[in-house]
Each structure stands twice: as structure tokens, then as C-alpha cells.
Amino acid sequence: MSQLNIKVVIPARYGSSRLPAKPLLEINEKPLFWHVVQRVLEAGILIDDILVATDDERILLKAKELDVPVVMTSTSHISGTDRINEVARLQNWTDDTLVVNVQGDEPLLPPDLVKGLTTFAVENNHFDIVTAVTPINSLDDFHNPNVVKAVVTEIEQALYFTRSPAPLNRDEPMDYSLALRHIGIYLYKVSVLSRVCEFPESLLEKSEKLEQLRALSNNLTIGVMRYLGDLPHGVDTQEDYLALKRLMK
Structure with missing residues (x-):
């Protein structure tokens, strides 16, 4: 590597x-x-x-x-x-x-997630940025604003990221089979990184509090790798910390 x-x-x-x-x-x-x-x-x-x-x-x-x-x-x-x-x-x-x-x-970041993302990036170098997603497995997660959803096309390109339930099946609102949880890992070239940071904070970024929306708002493409392995929760709260502390004894 x-x-x-x-x-x-x-x-x-x-x-x-x-x-x-x-x-x-x-x-x-x-x-x-x-x-x-x-x-x-x-x-x-x-x-x-x-x-x-x-x-x-x-x-x-x-x-x-x-x-x-x-x-x-x-x-x-x-x-x-x-x-x-x-x-x-x-x-x-x-x-x-x-x-x-x-x-x-x-x-407890899975090492194979990092490996997979680098491989995906090299094989799909037409994207400006690459990131990862994993399937959403519960209606609670689908509606939870702390679980960021990625709306992704058939060519593995991100259309949008949101805290709202998306994509919504109009005829079957309880169906979340196309829903994907965004994993907060990114890979980009330094040249792309500097371009993203030349732009001011975008309105969508500011509203959703999602930094990747700055790139989408300025016409940069984001490729999405689907990760199907186990994804342990990170540490956002004291409860998360204590749970991981018990798990990693």
C-alpha cells in the first residue's frame, strides 16, 4: 500500500x-x-x-x-x-x-474497511472522493437523525447525504431496503482536498451539519464503496465509551 x-x-x-x-x-x-x-x-x-x-x-x-x-x-x-x-x-x-x-x-474500526476503501479508490479513480456505506437494518436507524443516510445510484455514486429517512419508498413508507448508512471515512487526492477547502461552507452543509455536502454542492463526485462486514459503533457519548470499554476488556 x-x-x-x-x-x-x-x-x-x-x-x-x-x-x-x-x-x-x-x-x-x-x-x-x-x-x-x-x-x-x-x-x-x-x-x-x-x-x-x-x-x-x-x-x-x-x-x-x-x-x-x-x-x-x-x-x-x-x-x-x-x-x-x-x-x-x-x-x-x-x-x-x-x-x-x-x-x-x-x-474498533475494521482494518478491512480501510483496505477495501483504498482498493475501491484505485479501481474507481474517476471519482473525486470515495467513502463507504453499509446497509441500514432497522426502521429506528432509518428514522434516526444521528444515522446519516447516503442516497446512491447504480453506478456507486452518491447523490446526497442526509439525516432524514432516505430514499423514501412512496408506496411502501415502511420499506427501507434501499437505505444505506454512511460510514465517516473518506479518501481523496491532496489536489481534491485543497479544492474542497477553497469553497466556503455550503448552505446544505451548514443545515445538515454534514461536511461531505460541501463537495456535492460544488459539483465534485463522491464514489461509494458498500461495506458488508460488522461495523462496531464509535464513541459519541459516555454510554458508548463505557460499552466499548466493557467490550474491549
Whole structure:
């Protein structure tokens, strides 16, 4: 994989409205971001190609203590995409470098998801950005605004992302067989990353609070890989954290 010039950036913000200091929460005496780094290593990415991007001195110091590559970024970014764009500039990565944006709060991130996304991106390089989805398996998830839905065409291209139930079957409103949950992992070239970040926050992005809508609002294409493996829940709340802590004993 390293021959493809792939970098993985793991945004780790200190501030979180629902769970402050989340990246530093410990499971088995290691912080959340450390566990995410281990999953990326298990996907075959070299440690020198992984970077934790933080906005806080405490996370920076902890990463250095654990020998995890880390870089300090601005506290004023609107989205993880903006933070990763700053990292690409700070590191002087070339325009054709492939950057994977991995969420820093998923300590059980499946390594095969990262592998699959990189393979999909190389095989479908006509897309500006690639991301992943998985089937929605319950009506509750279909209607849950915290479960982001992706509306995807037959050629695996995203039409829209929304917190609303979609796509809605007009004749059978209880049918969610076409519904797909968006997985918050992205891959893009540095050249595309800089283009996305040149655009201002879009109206749809601001309304839905979904950063990928900035790309769609400005005519960039997003390819979608369907992931059918198990997808453990990330850490959004204290309850999530405690559940994962029990699971990972």
C-alpha cells in the first residue's frame, strides 16, 4: 500500500459538545486515538504514513509519549476535511498523494474497511472522493437523525447525504431496503482536498451539519464503496465509551 503513496490522517479534537476530551478517554490504559492507530496499522499502513491531527497540547503530548506521529493544527476548522487539508500543506504532500480521513473515535474500526476503501479508490479513480456505506437494518436507524443516510445510484455514486429517512419508498413508507448508512471515512487526492477547502461552507452543509455536502454542492463526485462486514459503533457519548470499554476488556 505504501507504494501507492497513501497517508492516513486521524483528526483528534479535544472539544466535543457531547463528550469533552474524548480522544484522551482510555481503554485498557491507552487513549482512544491510540486504538484507532492500531486498527490502521492492522490494515497494512506503515506507522510513518499515519498522522494524528490535533488542536490540543494535551493530545499532542500524549501522542508523543506513545510514539504516535502527531501534528498540531488550528482550533478554528469547520470540519475534519479542513483540518486534514492543513496537515497536507504542513507536510508538503504532493497533489497525487492519497489521503484517508479516519475518524479518531472508532477504536474498533475494521482494518478491512480501510483496505477495501483504498482498493475501491484505485479501481474507481474517476471519482473525486470515495467513502463507504453499509446497509441500514432497522426502521429506528432509518428514522434516526444521528444515522446519516447516503442516497446512491447504480453506478456507486452518491447523490446526497442526509439525516432524514432516505430514499423514501412512496408506496411502501415502511420499506427501507434501499437505505444505506454512511460510514465517516473518506479518501481523496491532496489536489481534491485543497479544492474542497477553497469553497466556503455550503448552505446544505451548514443545515445538515454534514461536511461531505460541501463537495456535492460544488459539483465534485463522491464514489461509494458498500461495506458488508460488522461495523462496531464509535464513541459519541459516555454510554458508548463505557460499552466499548466493557467490550474491549
